[in-house]
Amino acid sequence: MDIIVLTKRVPVTQEEELKVAPDGRSVDLSRVPFRMNDWDNYAVEEAVRLCEKQGGVITGVSIGDMESDEVLRRAIAMGAKDGCLIESQTVVHDPFTRALLLKGFIEKENIPFNMIFGGVQAEDDQFGVTCGILAAMLGLPFASMVIGIDDIQKDTVILRRELEGGIQERISIKTPCVLSIQSGINEPRYVSIMGIRKASKVERRYFKAEKYLDGGAGSLIDVTRWFYPPKKEGAVILQGELDDACKQLIGILKEKGVLQ
Amino acid sequence: MQEQAASRVLVCIQCGKCTGGCPESGRTPFNIRMLVRKRQFKYAIEEALPWYCTACNACTLRCPRDVKPSEIIIEIRSSMVEEGNIPVTIQKALESTFVQKNPWGKPRSKRGDWAEKLGFKVPHISETEHKRLLFSCCIHAYDPRCMVIPVNVATLLNKAGYEFGILGEEECCCGNEIRRIGEVGLFEELMEENIANFKEYGVQEIIALSPHCMNTMKNEYGDMGIKVVHYTEVLSDLIKEGALKTEKPLESGIIYHDPCFLGKQNKVFEPPREILKSLKNVNVHEFVRSRDISLCCEGGGGRMFFDVEVPYQRNGEIRVTDAQKAGADTIATACPFCLMNLEDPAKEKGIFVKDISEILMEVI
Numbered sequence: 291m292d293i294i295v296l297t298k299r300v301p302v303t304q305e306e307e308l309k310v311a312p313d314g315r316s317v318d319l320s321r322v323p324f325r326m327n328d329w330d331n332y333a334v335e336e337a338v339r340l341c342e343k344q345g346g347v348i349t350g351v352s353i354g355d356m357e358s359d360e361v362l363r364r365a366i367a368m369g370a371k372d373g374c375l376i377e378s379q380t381v382v383h384d385p386f387t388r389a390l391l392l393k394g395f396i397e398k399e400n401i402p403f404n405m406i407f408g409g410v411q412a413e414d415d416q417f418g419v420t421c422g423i424l425a426a427m428l429g430l431p432f433a434s435m436v437i438g439i440d441d442i443q444k445d446t447v448i449l450r451r452e453l454e455g456g457i458q459e460r461i462s463i464k465t466p467c468v469l470s471i472q473s474g475i476n477e478p479r480y481v482s483i484m485g486i487r488k489a490s491k492v493e494r495r496y497f498k499a500e501k502y503l504d505g506g507a508g509s510l511i512d513v514t515r516w517f518y519p520p521k522k523e524g525a526v527i528l529q530g531e532l533d534d535a536c537k538q539l540i541g542i543l544k545e546k547g548v549l550q
Numbered sequence: 551m552q553e554q555a556a557s558r559v560l561v562c563i564q565c566g567k568c569t570g571g572c573p574e575s576g577r578t579p580f581n582i583r584m585l586v587r588k589r590q591f592k593y594a595i596e597e598a599l600p601w602y603c604t605a606c607n608a609c610t611l612r613c614p615r616d617v618k619p620s621e622i623i624i625e626i627r628s629s630m631v632e633e634g635n636i637p638v639t640i641q642k643a644l645e646s647t648f649v650q651k652n653p654w655g656k657p658r659s660k661r662g663d664w665a666e667k668l669g670f671k672v673p674h675i676s677e678t679e680h681k682r683l684l685f686s687c688c689i690h691a692y693d694p695r696c697m698v699i700p701v702n703v704a705t706l707l708n709k710a711g712y713e714f715g716i717l718g719e720e721e722c723c724c725g726n727e728i729r730r731i732g733e734v735g736l737f738e739e740l741m742e743e744n745i746a747n748f749k750e751y752g753v754q755e756i757i758a759l760s761p762h763c764m765n766t767m768k769n770e771y772g773d774m775g776i777k778v779v780h781y782t783e784v785l786s787d788l789i790k791e792g793a794l795k796t797e798k799p800l801e802s803g804i805i806y807h808d809p810c811f812l813g814k815q816n817k818v819f820e821p822p823r824e825i826l827k828s829l830k831n832v833n834v835h836e837f838v839r840s841r842d843i844s845l846c847c848e849g850g851g852g853r854m855f856f857d858v859e860v861p862y863q864r865n866g867e868i869r870v871t872d873a874q875k876a877g878a879d880t881i882a883t884a885c886p887f888c889l890m891n892l893e894d895p896a897k898e899k900g901i902f903v904k905d906i907s908e909i910l911m912e913v914i
Contacts, residue, residue, distance in 0.1 A: 302649055305657045321659050321719075323649045368634075479634030480641045483648070483735025 291346035291442060293337040294401055296392065296408035296420070297365050298327040299358040303414070310516045317516055326361040329409020333471035335478040336439065337407050338369035344442060347371045349401055353382055353391055359494060366489035367481045373492070374401070378499035383415055384509035389423035394502025396428070405447070406468045410435055418470075425468035433463050434470045559589050562617045568609035573846040574602045577862050582609050582619050589622050598859055600626045601637055605730040605851025606810040611842070623851075627732030636731075643855040644733050651722035651740070652688035653855060661691045662718030664700045672704055675715035675751045682714040683753045684781075685767070687760035688723050689886045695893070696886040700759055702907035703781045707757075709914060710793040712784065714757060720747055724758075726766035726811070731852040741771055748776060757781050761812035761885045762850065768816065780812055782884050782906055786821035789828050798913045799831035805878035807837065807869060807892065808844035809885030822884050822906050829913055835876040837869070845869055849887030867895040874899060882906055 301322045309318045326334075337348045350365030350373040352358045362373030376395050382388050396403070406425075411418035418434075425432030437458065438450035451459045452472055463469075526542075528535040543549035569575040569583040580602035588595050600623050609619040630636050631644075646655030664686065665672045675683050684707070686700045707714050725740035744767070748756070755777045758764035768778040788794040804826055812818045819841050826834045839845045848865050869892055873881045880902040883889055893903045 305655070306659070323658065325645075325649050477638060480631060480636050480644060481634060482631050482733060483739060484632060485634070485735075487735060 291340060291344045291404050292349070292402045293341065293346060294349050294351055294396065294403045294406045295330070295334050295337045295365060295370065296406065297330040297334065297350050297352045297361045298409070298412050298414075299324050299352065299354055299361045300327045300412055300414040310518070314515045314517060315513065324357065324360070326364050327409050327412045327414075329411060329413075329471065329473050330361070331409075331478045332473050332475050333407040333409050334365050334368050334370065335476045336471055337405075338479075339476060340439065340442070341369065346404070347402070349374060349403070351376065351392065351395065351401075353378055353388055353499065355379060356496075362494050363486050363489045364481055366492050366494075367485040368479060373494040374399070375494060375496045376499050376502065377496050382499075382509070383513055384511040385415075385417040385420040386423055386511070387503075387509045388420050389427055391499055391502045392420075392424050393427040395497060398502060399497065404465045406430075406466075408468070408470050410470045410472050421468050421470040428468070431463050431467045432469070433461060433467065435472045436469045437472045437475050439469075439475075558615070558617050559586060559622055561615045562586050562590060562619075563615055565614060567612045567614060568617075568619045571608035571612045571843070573604060573606055573608065573848065573865055578602050578858065578860060582623070585626065586617065586619050586622055589626065595626060597630070597635065598637070600630070601640065601852065601856045602858065603851050604810070604846050604848050604853045605727075606846035607815050608810075608843075608846070611814060624730055624732050627730075627852075628734055629732075631732045631734075637856055639855050639857055640731060640852055643852070644728065644731065644736060647723050647728055647740070648736060651743075652692060653723065653727070654688065654692050656688075656692040658722070659719050661686075661721055662716060664691060664697045665704070665716060665718070667697070667701045668704055668708075670708060672708075673715045675717055675753060678713055678715035680713050681752050681754040682712075683748070683751075683756050684714045684716050685721065685724070685756050685758045685763055686716075687758075687763050687886055689890070690759050691721075693886070693890075696889065699886060699905050699907050702905070702911050703757075703759060703785070706785055706794060706907065706910055706914065707788075710785075710788040712788060712793065717747060717751075724760075724763040724766050726762040726770075727850065727852050727854070729766065729770065730850070731855075741766075745771060745774060748774060755779065757784050759886075761809045761816065761818075762887065765811040765815055780816075780818055780821070780884065782812075782821040782825060783818060785906075785910065786824045789825060794910075794914065796825075796828050796830070796910065796913045800829050800909070800913050801831050802880050803833045803835060803878045804829075804880045804882050804909070805835040805837060805873045805876050806840070807847070807873075807881050807883040807888055808840055809883060809888045810844065810846050810850060812884055813844050814842050822882070825906055825910065826882060829909070833877075835873075835878045837872055837876065839872070845872075847885075847888040847891040849885075849891045854887060854890075864891070864895065866891045870895045870899050870901060874901060880904055880909075882909055 301319045348370040350362045350370040353376045408421040435452045436449050437452045441448040446462050448462050528538045572582050574580040603623045607620050643653035647653050650658050689696045690700045722743050723740050725737040729737040764780045845865050884906045896903045
């Protein structure tokens with residue numbers, strides 16, 4: 291069971307106060323650390339667990355600049371055999387273009403696979419459609435939001451998907467196929483720095499992105515402007531000492547009928 | 551740097567002195583003597599057990615054969631780390647330290663924000679004459695309860711006319727707990743980054759706010775040619791010299807809790823006591839278990855990030871009860887982990903826990 295796992299290097303923005311560049315076309319990420327997209331971490335772990343049981347080879351694939359090599363090193367440290375970087379000097383926001391690059395790369399470089407795993411979505415742009423578009427481009431079956439892989443048969447995989455309202459769905463899907471893996475499907479292992487150092491010695495392969503666009507469409511979606519949502523009005527900041535502020539608050543709550 | 555394979559497991563005679571001094575053995579499933587035995591015979595070790603150790607070092611200090619049981623714990627944890635098989639909470643702390651250089655995953659860009667609470671500007675270390683670096687612990691930089699400590703110490707040093715500087719967001723975790731968790735590679739990365747900064751800015755002296763940072767930079771960073779001290783050592787000297795005056799009386803009975811990494815591991819017993827004894831109208835008490843045999847608060851060695859699986863009476867609670875029996879209304883300490891672990895039980899019993907710097911701020 292050979293598996294390609296899509297991995298993306300994303301900024302860790304949860305606790306950061308992001309600043310939009312003056313021209314409104316980008317966000318200043320110069321002081322923000324990066325890591326492997328959380329969903330992709332689960333996807334790599336799931337692939338490693340499957341291959342540990344069933345045998346097979348995992349190939350980590352990433353699109354980005356040379357800095358993205360770090361997520362390939364991590365994937366290798368977790369258990370991938372190989373890492374391939376589709377090197378692009380510009381940030382590829384458009385999931386269609388990302389899928390086009392991946393399709394071109396997988397086909398032209400003859401990367402062997404029975405399944406392609408990716409995270410449900412990326413933490414940065416949150417489109418959540420790259421895996422689906424890739425499956426369509428490759429003409430393969432696709433399952434999203436996979437929360438469990440229960441059985442692998444000769445040319446079929448039995449898996450569970452997460453639906454709205456807490457319902458789960460068990461499906462069988464023909465291989466080869468593309469799956470988007472939901473976080474929580476497993477508990478990804480810890481990758482030590484020693485492990486990453488060892489993985490650095492495994493040769494990664496680098497490919498130029500231009501090779502795989504086939505002169506076809508560039509980005510169909512482009513970022514025109516980043517901006518903060520307008521501040522809403524209506525909030526009242528209570529002034530004065532704590533006791534006064536509490537009295538004011540109680541008065542307001544009574545006035546609004548919240549407190550009897 | 552100390553060798554990781556520093557333990558001498560095969561010379562252990564199973565005398566039990568380690569277990570006798572261990573703050574966890576006999577009260578939790580952890581038993582240091584049993585783990586050493588298992589290590590001797592290469593028996594399997596239950597996954598959760600090594601994570602109970604608080605790295606207080608009592609076992610290593612008491613061992614008559616220099617087995618260094620606390621280093622054996624690090625070796626066991628290290629194997630688990632390399633296998634990727636560690637408790638999730640510990641894993642999160644390590645991953646956060648890798649990404650943000652602090653175990654809480656708070657933005658590195660905000661590491662120096664505490665300095666904004668001061669009424670004066672603290673210079674970057676590069677702008678100072680004497681190249682004395684005030685080094686904050688991650689918990690000081692990000693925890694709202696502990697953030698007051700760097701503010702206090704900076705205020706006290708400034709009042710005494712003692713020049714110092716900071717690194718701000720260039721500072722990263724010292725790695726003391728990371729090494730004890732067994733993540734050797736990450737510890738080395740943190741150490742290398744800190745040392746590179748110290749060299750770049752020509753640091754001559756490090757004033758560590760946490761005994762944990764002081765310990766690793768003093769004993770495990772190798773010979774940096776830099777003097778490393780705890781802030782209580784500096785403040786104690788400034789009080790003796792008259793540069794810092796503790797004039798206001800404080801009607802209080804204070805008992806001093808020795809942090810393991812300051813006291814038993816680095817023998818800094820007197821400076822915090824001298825500071826307390828310099829205060830007017832203060833009765834200074836002593837725990838029965840103090841100095842070398844001080845009872846650990848259970849905050850070290852990664853225990854701040856490990857959810858114990860069994861209920862038991864925590865040392866913090868015992869410590870608070872002992873403080874009350876000794877007649878104290880306040881427990882003073884000089885370590886942020888001790889402060890955090892003692893404060894919850896102390897609130898329940900109605901006594902105060904204060905960092906030495908907080909007490910000093912009340913009397914200057």
